[in-house]
Amino acid sequence: MLVQRELDGLEDMGTWRRLLLLLGASPWRCVRCSAWPKSGPASLWRPRSSSADSNVLKDRRAQIMARGLPKQKPIDGVKQIIVVASGKGGVGKSTTAVNLALALGANDSSKAIGLLDADVYGPSIPKMMNLQGNPELSESNLMRPLLNYGIFCMSMGFLVEETAPVVWRGLMVMSAIEKLIRQVDWGQLDYLVIDMPPGTGDVQLSVSQNIPISGAVIVSTPQDIALMDAHKGAEMFRKVHVPVLGLIQNMSVFQCPKCKHETHIFGADGAKKLAKTLCLDVLGDIPLHLNIREASDSGQPIVFSQPQSNEAKAYLRIAAEVVKRLPPPPE
Numbered sequence: 001m002l003v004q005r006e007l008d009g010l011e012d013m014g015t016w017r018r019l020l021l022l023l024g025a026s027p028w029r030c031v032r033c034s035a036w037p038k039s040g041p042a043s044l045w046r047p048r049s050s051s052a053d054s055n056v057l058k059d060r061r062a063q064i065m066a067r068g069l070p071k072q073k074p075i076d077g078v079k080q081i082i083v084v085a086s087g088k089g090g091v092g093k094s095t096t097a098v099n100l101a102l103a104l105g106a107n108d109s110s111k112a113i114g115l116l117d118a119d120v121y122g123p124s125i126p127k128m129m130n131l132q133g134n135p136e137l138s139e140s141n142l143m144r145p146l147l148n149y150g151i152f153c154m155s156m157g158f159l160v161e162e163t164a165p166v167v168w169r170g171l172m173v174m175s176a177i178e179k180l181i182r183q184v185d186w187g188q189l190d191y192l193v194i195d196m197p198p199g200t201g202d203v204q205l206s207v208s209q210n211i212p213i214s215g216a217v218i219v220s221t222p223q224d225i226a227l228m229d230a231h232k233g234a235e236m237f238r239k240v241h242v243p244v245l246g247l248i249q250n251m252s253v254f255q256c257p258k259c260k261h262e263t264h265i266f267g268a269d270g271a272k273k274l275a276k277t278l279c280l281d282v283l284g285d286i287p288l289h290l291n292i293r294e295a296s297d298s299g300q301p302i303v304f305s306q307p308q309s310n311e312a313k314a315y316l317r318i319a320a321e322v323v324k325r326l327p328p329p330p331e
Contacts, residue, residue, distance in 0.1 A: 072212045075181060078114065078189045079329040080214040082245075082322065083207065085237070087229025089198035092250040093219045094124045095296050096286065097195035099312075100217070101151050102303040103319035104191050111190040114145065116180060117155030118207060119197040120173050121166050126157035130299025134158060135184075142185040149304050154184050170202050177206055190329075198229075200236040208240040214326050215245040217283065222249055222270030230271075234278055245325040246281040247271045248318060251288040284318035287311065 075081070084097040094117075101115045117125035126132055129151065135143040135158055145152040156176060160166060168176070186192065197203050207213070216237045220230035234244050249271035254263045265288060275282045286292070289311050295302040303312045 072210060074212055074330075075186060075192065077186050078192045080190065080326055081192045081194060081211060082326070083194045083196050083213055083216045083237075083242070084219060085196040085204065085216055085233050086198055086219045086226075087200065087231070087233040088220075088226045089122075091219055091221045091226050091230075092286070093198065094119070094128065094195050095292065095301075096217075096219045096248055096250060096315075097193055098125065098128045098296070098301050099303045099315040100319055100322070101191075101193040102149060102301055103312075103315040104193070104323070105150050106303060106307065107316060107319050107323070112152070112188060113150070114152040114154075114186055114189045114192040116184075116192060116194045117153070117157065118177060118180065118194050118203055120156045120168070120176050120203070121197065123155045123157035125153055125155045125195060126162075127299060128296050128301060129153050131155075131158070132162075138185045140185070142183055144185050149301070152186065152189065154180055156180065174202060174206050177203055178210075181207075181211060200232055204233075204236060205240065208237065208242050213242045214329075215243045215322070217245050217248060217322060219248045219250050220271055220274070221251045221266040222264065222268060223266040224270065226266075227270050227274045231274060231278070234280070243327070244278070244280055245322055246283040247275045247278075248283050248286065250286045252285040254288040257290070281321075283321045284314055286314055286318075 084093055084100060086093040098115065101113050105111060105113045115125060115129070117123045129148050131146045131148050131153055133146065135146060135154070138144055143154065145154040146158060147153070156166065194207065196207065218230050218234050220226045230247065237244050251266055254265050255261070256263070272282050291306060291309060292302050292311050295305050302309060303315050306312050
């Protein structure tokens with residue numbers, strides 16, 4: 001009834017045309033040409049709406065359909081939200097998110113940093129941040145994030161056993177994401193880094209449409225297959241009006257620890273070519289190095305455990321570039 005009342009004011013609009021308009025179809029394309037009169041005055045069969053009228057109808061339809069979208073609501077106490085995403089899994093997105101969060105804090109010790117693991121099916125933040133156990137509840141019945149290395153962390157991995165699979169359908173996943181965002185006592189954070197699951201599905205849309213995101217960082221290897229999905233990920237954020245801060249080229253080069261020969265295992269400069277196509281910048285390159293893998297598996301991320309290493313310095317430079325590209329925080 002609400003949609004009908006909105007459309008009743010449009011001139012020369014019959015019931016069937018209102019229905020087709022609501023469904024996003026054009027009434028003039030749904031009728032076979034043979035159904036139109038083949039003779040007689042042109043005014044009997046030619047559509048009477050001008051291009052201006054068509055634009056008015058499109059604007060009205062967009063307004064009506066927009067009413068069904070969720071309204072963005074800030075997270076209490078969080079100034080800016082940075083999402084780390086990738087189109088494909090296995091490109092080092094979670095490792096990047098962890099070290100980016102630590103690098104943000106290392107570059108400016110006055111900033112309070114949070115890290116949210118939004119990958120419900122495969123949470124890896126607990127292991128990388130060397131955290132385990134269930135969150136405590138505050139007096140207001142909100143979960144308190146776990147703390148390590150100066151970073152406040154929340155993950156589905158704190159709520160289920162490490163080896164227990166999460167076998168849920170979409171609605172349950174959306175409910176879990178909502179709880180991880182809204183039912184956590186984050187305190188006062190300057191930056192909340194969200195480790196997004198791979199792909200461009202329900203979780204990405206839900207997070208993008210429900211909370212104001214300051215910027216997205218896309219992680220990809222230089223491999224063509226990974227870049228195809230990274231391209232889709234960047235375009236998805238643009239469609240939901242989330243600014244893409246830039247690309248991180250992960251596993252960019254492998255250096256032999258003995259002879260120091262460099263090999264581009266996944267190809268060379270693939271992310272740079274994609275960034276040029278998308279009119280974006282490459283925030284930095286992260287090499288394929290044994291130290292990064294060992295540090296992550298041991299629960300001592302390289303930015304914390306080896307801050308003077310070249311790999312850690314690469315994350316620090318990327319964090320500085322991310323901060324430069326963020327819009328000013330809301331007052």
